[in-house]
Amino acid sequence: MEAVQTPSRSLIHARGLVKRFGSFTAVDGIDFDVEPGEAFGFLGPNGAGKTSTMRMIGCVSPVSGGSLRVLGMDPAVDGARIRARLGVVPQADTLDLEISVEDNLFIYGRFFGLSRARARQRARELLEFVQLTDRARDDVEPLSGGMKRRLVIARGLVNEPDLLLLDEPTTGLDPQARHLVWDRLYRLKQRGVSQVLTTHYMDEAEQLCDRLVVMDKGRIVAAGSPRELIDRYSTREVLELRFPADARISLDGLPDGLAERVEVLPDRVLLYTADGEAAIAGVHQRGLVPVSSLIRRSTLEDVFLRLTGRSLVD
Amino acid sequence: MSLGGAAVVLERDLLNYRRTWRGSLIVSFISPVLFLAAMGLGLGSLISHGQHRLVEGVPYLDYLAPGLLAATAMQTAALESMYPILAKMMWDKIYDSILATPVQVREVFLGEIAWLVVRVAIVTVAFFAVMVLFSAVHSPLGLLAVPLTILTGLAFGAPFFAYTANQRNDTGFAALNRFVVIPLFLLAGTFFPIANLPLVFQVFAWVTPLAHGVALVRAATLASPIAPLAAAVHLTVLLGYSGVGIGLGLRGFERRLGE
Ligand SMILES: Nc1ncnc2c1ncn2[C@@H]1O[C@H](COP(=O)(O)OP(=O)(O)O)[C@@H](O)[C@H]1O
Numbered sequence: 131m132e133a134v135q136t137p138s139r140s141l142i143h144a145r146g147l148v149k150r151f152g153s154f155t156a157v158d159g160i161d162f163d164v165e166p167g168e169a170f171g172f173l174g175p176n177g178a179g180k181t182s183t184m185r186m187i188g189c190v191s192p193v194s195g196g197s198l199r200v201l202g203m204d205p206a207v208d209g210a211r212i213r214a215r216l217g218v219v220p221q222a223d224t225l226d227l228e229i230s231v232e233d234n235l236f237i238y239g240r241f242f243g244l245s246r247a248r249a250r251q252r253a254r255e256l257l258e259f260v261q262l263t264d265r266a267r268d269d270v271e272p273l274s275g276g277m278k279r280r281l282v283i284a285r286g287l288v289n290e291p292d293l294l295l296l297d298e299p300t301t302g303l304d305p306q307a308r309h310l311v312w313d314r315l316y317r318l319k320q321r322g323v324s325q326v327l328t329t330h331y332m333d334e335a336e337q338l339c340d341r342l343v344v345m346d347k348g349r350i351v352a353a354g355s356p357r358e359l360i361d362r363y364s365t366r367e368v369l370e371l372r373f374p375a376d377a378r379i380s381l382d383g384l385p386d387g388l389a390e391r392v393e394v395l396p397d398r399v400l401l402y403t404a405d406g407e408a409a410i411a412g413v414h415q416r417g418l419v420p421v422s423s424l425i426r427r428s429t430l431e432d433v434f435l436r437l438t439g440r441s442l443v444d
Numbered sequence: 445m446s447l448g449g450a451a452v453v454l455e456r457d458l459l460n461y462r463r464t465w466r467g468s469l470i471v472s473f474i475s476p477v478l479f480l481a482a483m484g485l486g487l488g489s490l491i492s493h494g495q496h497r498l499v500e501g502v503p504y505l506d507y508l509a510p511g512l513l514a515a516t517a518m519q520t521a522a523l524e525s526m527y528p529i530l531a532k533m534m535w536d537k538i539y540d541s542i543l544a545t546p547v548q549v550r551e552v553f554l555g556e557i558a559w560l561v562v563r564v565a566i567v568t569v570a571f572f573a574v575m576v577l578f579s580a581v582h583s584p585l586g587l588l589a590v591p592l593t594i595l596t597g598l599a600f601g602a603p604f605f606a607y608t609a610n611q612r613n614d615t616g617f618a619a620l621n622r623f624v625v626i627p628l629f630l631l632a633g634t635f636f637p638i639a640n641l642p643l644v645f646q647v648f649a650w651v652t653p654l655a656h657g658v659a660l661v662r663a664a665t666l667a668s669p670i671a672p673l674a675a676a677v678h679l680t681v682l683l684g685y686s687g688v689g690i691g692l693g694l695r696g697f698e699r700r701l702g703e
C-alpha cells in the first residue's frame with residue numbers, strides 16, 4: 131500500500147469518485163492522488179470514463195458521489211476559484227473560429243481577469259512558445275490539426291496554471307505533430323507545471339507520465355509508474371509470432387518452459403517471456419513455423435491486455 | 445455576485461464585430477433608406493397625395509418610419525438571439541471553453557444580453573439618423589424613440605434567448621421566424637393601424653411586444669399626444685417581456701450549460 135497522502139498537499143485528492151449520467155455510471159468509485167510537479171496519466175480505451183473524470187476535476191461537471199478535492203478546495207463550493215488556477219485542454223478543440231489566432235489567447239486571458247496589456251503580452255509569449263507567431267493574425271479554421279492543438283495548449287497556459295489538464299492531447303494528430311506537442315509538454319514539465327492527462331496511446335503514456343492509472347469501464351484496474359506497471363503485469367520481453375492465415379496450429383502446451391503467458395490475438399500470437407531468443411528457439415524446436423517473428427520490449431499495451439483481456443485501441 | 449466576466453463576454457463579441465462592422469454598418473444605413481424610399485415615398489404616394497393626408501394625419505413615410513424602426517429592432521434581436529447563440533452553445537462550444545475559466549454561466553448570459561443591447565442600439569441609431577434625413581422625426585423629443593426601440597429589441601431578444609437555450613437543433617428557429625417574427629412584422633402596426641385588422645390578429649398583435657413598441661416609438665417621433673395610461677401599459681408590456689425573458693433566459697442557460 132502507498133502511504134496515505136494528506137489531502138491538503140496533493141493537487142488532486144479523489145476517494146470513491148463517481149460520475150453518473152442518469153442510471154449509467156461512467157466513473158465508478160475511483161481513488162487517486164496527484165502530487166505537485168508530477169505528470170499523472172489516465173490510460174484507458176474509449177468510454178473508460180477519462181473525460182468524465184477530467185470534467186469533474188475541471189469543475190465543469192458536478193461530482194455524483196465520493197469526494198474530490200482540487201488544489202485543496204471542493205469543486206462544488208469553490209469551482210470558480212479552482213478554475214482560476216487550472217489550465218484546460220479539452221478533448222475537442224473548442225477554439226473560437228470568429229476571432230483571430232492571437233485574439234483566442236488574448237480574450238482567454240481576459241476571461242481569467244488579466245488586464246488588456248498583460249493578456250496581449252501573454253498571448254504573444256505563448257504564440258512564440260507553441261511556434262504559431264507567424265499565424266497570429268490568421269483565422270483559426272485553416273490551421274492544421276496539430277497547430278490547432280498547440281493553440282489550445284497555449285490557451286490552457288494563459289493564466290500560468292498550477293495544474294494543466296490535458297484530455298487526449300494528441301489524438302488524431304500525425305506522428306510529427308504529436309512529437310511537437312510532446313516536446314512542448316515535456317518542456318512545461320521541466321518548468322514544474324504539473325500535468326494530468328488522459329490518453330489511449332500507450333506510447334504517449336510512457337513518454338509523458340511519471341505515474342498513471344489504467345482505467346477500464348469506469349474503474350481503475352492498476353496504478354504505478356509505467357516501469358512499475360510493466361514489471362508487475364508483464365515480462366521483460368515479448369515474442370510476437372504470425373502464422374499463415376489458414377494454418378491450424380495447436381498452441382496447447384506452448385507456454386510450458388517457453389513463456390510465462392500466451393495471448394492469442396486475431397492476427398498474431400504473443401509470448402510473454404524473460405528471454406525472447408530462447409523462446410523463438412523453443413518454438414522452432416516444436417516444429418512450429420511462423421511467417422514472421424519479432425522480439426520486443428513489453429509496453430503498457432501488454433499491461434492493458436493482461437489486465438482486461440482487450441487491446442487499448444480497437 | 446461578480447459580473448466582470450460578463451464584460452469580457454461582451455468584449456469577445458465586440459472583437460468578433462470588429463471583423464465585420466463596416467459591412468454590417470453600411471447595411472444598417474442602406475436598408476432603412478431603401479425601405480423608406482420604396483414604401484414611404486413610392487407606396488406612400490398612392491396612399492397620400494400632397495396635402496391630402498390619409499394615415500393618422502401625417503405623410504405615410506412619417507407614419508411608416510417609426511413602425512419600421514421598432515420592427516427592425518425585433519428582427520435584429522431575432523437574428524442575434526438564435527443561430528449565433530446556439531452555435532456558441534452546441535456547435536462551436538465557445539461557452540464550454542469560457543466556462544472552463546472562472547467565468548460563471550450567469551456572466552455568459554448577461555454578457556450576451558449586453559451584446560444584444562449594443563447590437564440593437566447600433567442598428568437603431570443608424571435607422572434613426574436616416575429618419576432624421578427623411579424629416580420623419582418631428583421634435584427633439586423624438587430622440588426618446590432610441591431607448592424605446594432598444595427596449596423593444598430586448599423585449600424580443602431576452603425571451604428568444606430562453607427559447608434558444610431549449611433547442612437541440614435549428615429547426616425551431618424557422619418556426620419562430622415563420623409564426624412570430626414575420627407575422628408581427630406585417631401585422632403589429634408597422635404598416636397600417638392595427639384597428640384595421642380582424643379581431644384575432646388584433647389580439648395577437650397586442651399580446652406581443654412589437655405593437656407596444658411601435659405605439660411608443662411612433663408617439664415619440666411624431667410628437668403626437670399619447671394617453672399616460674396607454675403609455676404606461678405599453679411600457680409595462682415591454683419591461684415585462686424583457687424582465688421575464690431575462691429570468692427565463694438565465695434559467696435556460698443555467699440548465700443547458702450547468703451540465
Ligand atoms: N453527457 C453524457 N451523457 C450520457 N453519457 C455520457 C455523457 N458523457 C459521457 N457519457 C458516457 O460515459 C462513458 C464514459 O465516457 P467518457 O468519460 O467520455 O470516456 P473516455 O473519455 O474515457 O472515452 C461513455 O460510455 C459515454 O458514452
Ligand SMILES: [Mg+2]
Pocket residue numbers: 180181182221297298
Ligand atoms: Mg474522452
